[in-house]
Amino acid sequence: MQQTTGTTEDTFIQGVRDCIPTLLGYISIGVAFGVVGVASNLHIFEIFLLSVLVYAGSAQFIFCGLYVAGAPMSAIIVTVFIVNLRHFLMSLTIAPHFVRYSALRNIGFGTLLTDETFGVAVTKLATEKRLGGNWMDGLNSTAYIVWIVSCTVGGMLGAFLPDAQQFGLDFALIAMFAALLVLNMQALQKTKIMHYLQVVGIVCICMYGLMYIVPGHVAVLLSTFIGATIGVWRET
């Protein structure tokens, strides 16, 4: 990720390497999830199963919250769906760059897509203009394995773990999103930067306003939608 010039090879190992900066985020959130899962009366096997099958941080946390609150199954499934709907937009954004691969491999790319791997992939796309399948698999598999291990270890440590917040680890994820945002902005043509800054401003206003009426995860989805639409509309 440090190299912003030239094209890196489409190898699995390069994907693994490019995943490394995101791992602190996965580990801290994964372990925190395991701890929360145990506190929400989930069995260690259920924590493992959630991380393997659902594989989505925010959705898994909300699952715990609703489950412990005794919400009906339908409510849990609908909420998890809405919380993760942003992945639809993420997949739609990067999918056109993988059409040269088989349908099966494309299912693989989509299955393991997360906020973080999406962020790393679009940043690479912004600087190198293309994405390779082996690289994507390396990035995705590394994140997936580390996530499963972190969640499960968190579940085993359970109540013995000190509060991760006091070490600032919860901020790893936000710092990463901020860094990916900066890297994406830096990859833009100079003439487009002002236009994009205005779009970011619109997203900011939308988030503030929408959070009065909808939960944060819905606000993220709607603000993205509005921001991108106004961005296209105001293009010159």
Added chain:
Amino acid sequence: MTTATMVGLIIGCMLVTWLPRILPFLFVRAITLPPILLRWLQYIPVCILSALVFDSVFEKRGNIVVIDWLHVIALVPTMLVAVKTRSLSLTVIVGVVTMALLRLLA
């Protein structure tokens, strides 16, 4: 003890998170996206990433949305390091250390 209901619930959640992730990969193969949609999609990375950052900056407290100043302050050195170094790892480390120090002082 993991019940069948629990396994069913987790599988339900799996389906609703998996389908939105894979469907775009399948249908972009079958249809060509219109140019206007492709232009729209170019804005998605910056919009989603900034929305995720603002999600941590704003916080709903009771009936009003307030600014989480601790996050705003921690974001300043984090963003500066990102701009200067263009390194994801270094930015994450600086962010975490800054947040830890701020919590220590606060």
